Amino acid sequence: ATGTAEPVGRAWNELPEIPKRCQWANFLRNHDELSLDQLTEDERERVYRAFAPDEDMRAYGRGIRRRLAPMLGGDQRRVELMYSLLFSTPDTPILNAGEELGLGDDLRLKERESSRTPMQWSGDEPNAGFSTADPSRLVRPVVTDGPFAFGRVNVAAQERDPRSLLHFVRHAVRTYKANPAFGRGAWTFLSADDPAVLVHRCELDGHSVYAVHNLSCEAKAVQADLPDGLADVFHDTATAYEPIRGGRVHLRPYGYRWLRPRE
Template identity: 35%
Template structure:
């Protein structure tokens, strides 16, 4: 039950599903909405045997040519046949709501597919009534693109259209032309797609690359990045001054928020990138709010870091920066995994200890003051899968094999089809282990640890609604103290070192309620606690 007057998303644990990879119900090797329905009890059946998930976010399920696996939308108000129908989506929403699970869809406002009717009409002629729905410009005198902007996926961010003699802008693939959000008709049409889904009962949206929907109106060249080196990704060769987090974006976000406010209880979660201060701007202010939540990906990667190291001073700084910048009327939103980044177990396995760090990860993520997002398979320790060249699918291969390794099918059991499909999976499986079946009945498994963490978070007011106070620490330990009025406080301590370490506790008497070493749960602790190598614990205060 939601506390009176308290928005549900403040206390929720959310779970990202990549629909192609969660559960296939018809044997075609592609996950679908019916498959998700079949697995809902795994997410939350109302008992601690389930994960206890409060909301699911579905990566795009819209009709699409799948040039970028759904992030090239051809129709914002329907469902791709690979995934089902509108009726299946309606039933999924109803089945989720019956279990107390909210549903968030993925909204892609920056660009459409080049097969969307709007773009087909726009490129038909310079006189098209929808010409200005996209960003068209004449070539430079030498015939080159209008400016020097680079696509996120490599190459120029412009493609020349022979028929009409102009270039169109695409921040991503050429099959993903950017919408012109400076045209009020575009904004109105896109906001109407939100209302379509709200009327069908959707509880909110994760909003894709919202920081790019408005660029500098004159489209000037971006300056070169003085820190870029040959061999670095091309997209970082210039500073995104004029096409990313441009100040006009923030007013557009506030207008988007007003549509969410037309439907009480809905939540807007933005995919944003930048400094802590830039992330905070997306929240707006108390009198003119923006997003309810803005993703902070700094545990995954920070500016200048391909991979954020699992080191206490780094984690402490990320937490402190978020606490200092997010406005008081909202809260941070963290994730350790998603569909665009190498999985945590692989990222943090440079010394062979990735799985040990993965056991501490839920205690960090669920112990913070935030709305946490889990990524399917994170709870069983799924790692990146080596994809042979002939099976690679991702067209945006900015790494050697793109983003396929972190998008492989969910491993439900050790059978040939991993419990995911009776057919040939769209991406190859990893080794049979890890899988859900092998961990389901094992109280010491990572899955059991995640279940305990999620359900304890529901039970302990300090973790759900409490304030956060840094407890200091050293180069090995990051720790903090959660407090809620009238409830026992809870200390969270994470040892990032590969040797034992001690954490100071802010109370003389306490009890370990969750630990990476399950045998220690229930153990008394006060004053300080010794943590095993790469271990973590939640310690509840006792009178």
């Protein structure tokens, strides 16, 4: 909501200690409302303005009843950035069904039901391929209108598109599994000379990996506490970034980079 890294780092640092053999389960959205009851009134209003400006996007006076993609205006760059944060920080990432596609919501449904619409498998089958039943018999209707309608957002179409969110999530999962320090390592926040850039290191069994995230809509070239000799293992877009030299790191708008020492 602020476009700065400080609230993210503060939230992580305020997590209570848990046993070493345990992990937090981290998710961006689930099938309930996104509760904001732990925020101050000013923080809550700022989040509402950014992600749920209309009253019908909110629930129970304390949370947001939208899916992630609509909250971020359907901007795939921002959605990818959020998933990059989810997968590059220790603990267990959780995906709610349909979030790997960027499904929308149906605000005509009451309360939490708005984000519990059926999976959109196909763009040209009845009920988005979810069910062969008469539409009137579905527990909740398929999204049929707007930018998140099943004719536009569905598994079949994203399977065919190598630039789709579905392919991005698969790539993120593979990279996460290939670099276990991201999921199980001890993490440390590193300094950067721009408040919009979040930098952290994860260490496991003597191996370090790094992640850099640009939370703003502007390209950045920042000075960060990063060593030379790092190689990108995952980043936004297909175009390679300049190597990091002397701690100087380049990022596109809403860009992200996962790095590890060159072998």
